[in-house]
Amino acid sequence: MAKEIPNSLFLLLVVLLGFFAPSAVPSPTSRFQAYLQIDTSHPNPDYPTAISFLVNQTQTLLPHLSHRLLNLAPDKPILLFKWIGRNPSLPSILLNSHTDVVPAEIKKWSHPPFSAHLSPDGRIFARGSQDMKSVGMQYLEALKTLSDDGYVPDRTVWVSFVPDEEIGGVDGVGRLVDWVGFEEEMNVGFVLDEGLANEGEEFRLFYGERSPWWLIVKAVGLPGHGSKLFDGSAMENLMKSIEIIMRFRKAQFRMFRSGVKKEGEVISVNMVYLKAGTPTIMNLQPSEAEAGFDIRVTPNTDINALEKRIQEEWAPSSRNMSFEFIQKILPITTTTANRFNPWYTLLVDAVEKVNGKLGEPEIFPASTDSRFFRERGIPAIGFSPMSRTPILLHDHNEFLCEDVYLRGIQIYESIIRTLGSYTAAGHLLPDSIKDEL
Numbered sequence: 001m002a003k004e005i006p007n008s009l010f011l012l013l014v015v016l017l018g019f020f021a022p023s024a025v026p027s028p029t030s031r032f033q034a035y036l037q038i039d040t041s042h043p044n045p046d047y048p049t050a051i052s053f054l055v056n057q058t059q060t061l062l063p064h065l066s067h068r069l070l071n072l073a074p075d076k077p078i079l080l081f082k083w084i085g086r087n088p089s090l091p092s093i094l095l096n097s098h099t100d101v102v103p104a105e106i107k108k109w110s111h112p113p114f115s116a117h118l119s120p121d122g123r124i125f126a127r128g129s130q131d132m133k134s135v136g137m138q139y140l141e142a143l144k145t146l147s148d149d150g151y152v153p154d155r156t157v158w159v160s161f162v163p164d165e166e167i168g169g170v171d172g173v174g175r176l177v178d179w180v181g182f183e184e185e186m187n188v189g190f191v192l193d194e195g196l197a198n199e200g201e202e203f204r205l206f207y208g209e210r211s212p213w214w215l216i217v218k219a220v221g222l223p224g225h226g227s228k229l230f231d232g233s234a235m236e237n238l239m240k241s242i243e244i245i246m247r248f249r250k251a252q253f254r255m256f257r258s259g260v261k262k263e264g265e266v267i268s269v270n271m272v273y274l275k276a277g278t279p280t281i282m283n284l285q286p287s288e289a290e291a292g293f294d295i296r297v298t299p300n301t302d303i304n305a306l307e308k309r310i311q312e313e314w315a316p317s318s319r320n321m322s323f324e325f326i327q328k329i330l331p332i333t334t335t336t337a338n339r340f341n342p343w344y345t346l347l348v349d350a351v352e353k354v355n356g357k358l359g360e361p362e363i364f365p366a367s368t369d370s371r372f373f374r375e376r377g378i379p380a381i382g383f384s385p386m387s388r389t390p391i392l393l394h395d396h397n398e399f400l401c402e403d404v405y406l407r408g409i410q411i412y413e414s415i416i417r418t419l420g421s422y423t424a425a426g427h428l429l430p431d432s433i434k435d436e437l
Contacts, residue, residue, distance in 0.1 A: 033116035091189025097136035098165035131393035142412035153420030206382030208334030209364035210296035226283035264363030337361035350418035
């Protein structure tokens with residue numbers, strides 16, 4: 001007759017079996033999901049929980065990395081991880097990502113936006129899955145694999161997790177590059193930042209970006225009864241301007257849609273809000289009306305010509321119009337994306353080493369934190385390893401497939417190994433290019 005197992009021993013066995021079960025062992029996917037489940041959406045991003053999670057994960061996965069928490073703006077923490085290279089005097093590599101995400105309309109999602117639901121077909125649904133929590137975790141997972149393989153970089157590698165990119169980045173990377181330690185301690189020579197997904201097989205790579213101009217156009221006119229017909233009302237004045245602006249938009253869009261220019265090479269203009277009147281009083285024509293526009297300006301835009309167009313055509317004072325900019329960032333220098341830039345060449349080689357395909361370098365259609373680095377003369381490339389993926393940043397049901405995420409870790413392993421092992425530009429350039437230089 002078999003002996004009964006004591007209850008205490010039975011419970012211990014259950015606990016041990018549960019502990020060693022595969023589902024209980026953290027994986028790259030489960031760690032990614034855990035990060036996505038932290039609600040860092042504006043207007044109240046939970047930065048403290050995100051920072052605590054990242055520190056705990058890194059202390060477990062990469063205990064040899066040191067970390068530093070910068071509080072350069074109230075409630076806007078910047079987290080830095082440092083992997084010291086064999087030759088710390090060389091300019092370092094900075095892997096940048098932002099911790100914040102845009103809000104999500106919960107009712108319009110098939111799964112809660114902060115559930116990080118993994119569907120049977122391998123899609124991970126979450127706000128930030130593409131923009132850009134995936135990249136931040138891929139950095140750390142790639143560093144773990146490299147470290148486990150015994151790799152040590154020649155250059156120091158920094159990883160930054162910054163706030164507020166989605167609202168302009170002024171209190172995030174804007175503060176970081178002004179911090180005295182950025183130049184004295186970090187000594188950054190090259191930056192990797194976010195890119196975009198691509199539905200095709202190629203990865204997209206960005207060497208510059210359009211600059212945001214957030215414009216408010218205002219109109220004034222005489223008020224009147226809702227039944228009265230008269231010229232020069234605020235609404236009429238505003239509508240004339242909107243029609244003119246939309247014609248400009250249509251011309252730019254036509255060049256993009258026809259393939260004459262890429263998206264990042266045209267000036268985009270989108271109306272984002274209208275404000276006028278009182279909805280509860282329908283028989284009153286308002287004396288003021290305004291509209292807001294998100295304009296994205298290309299690096300080669302004739303700024304004087306565009307400003308003149310706004311002043312004389314879009315908001316002329318002769319029609320009782322005025323305008324103001326909520327944000328106006330002048331076009332920023334781009335990073336050289338050809339064989340004369342060793343960083344670019346190294347990046348391309350690293351992706352191709354693991355059978356990745358890169359498309360032609362592009363101008364990023366929106367704006368990212370990269371602009372702050374480029375303003376300082378530091379080369380920066382936008383890159384997110386998301387091929388065979390629809391662009392869903394800021395959209396409902398944003399998702400990233402698990403296999404694409406895991407493949408991205410392998411891509412970053414090759415990139416970090418290649419960049420971190422690079423010691424001198426002269427070792428990279430072939431004789432033919434040296435002669436040209």
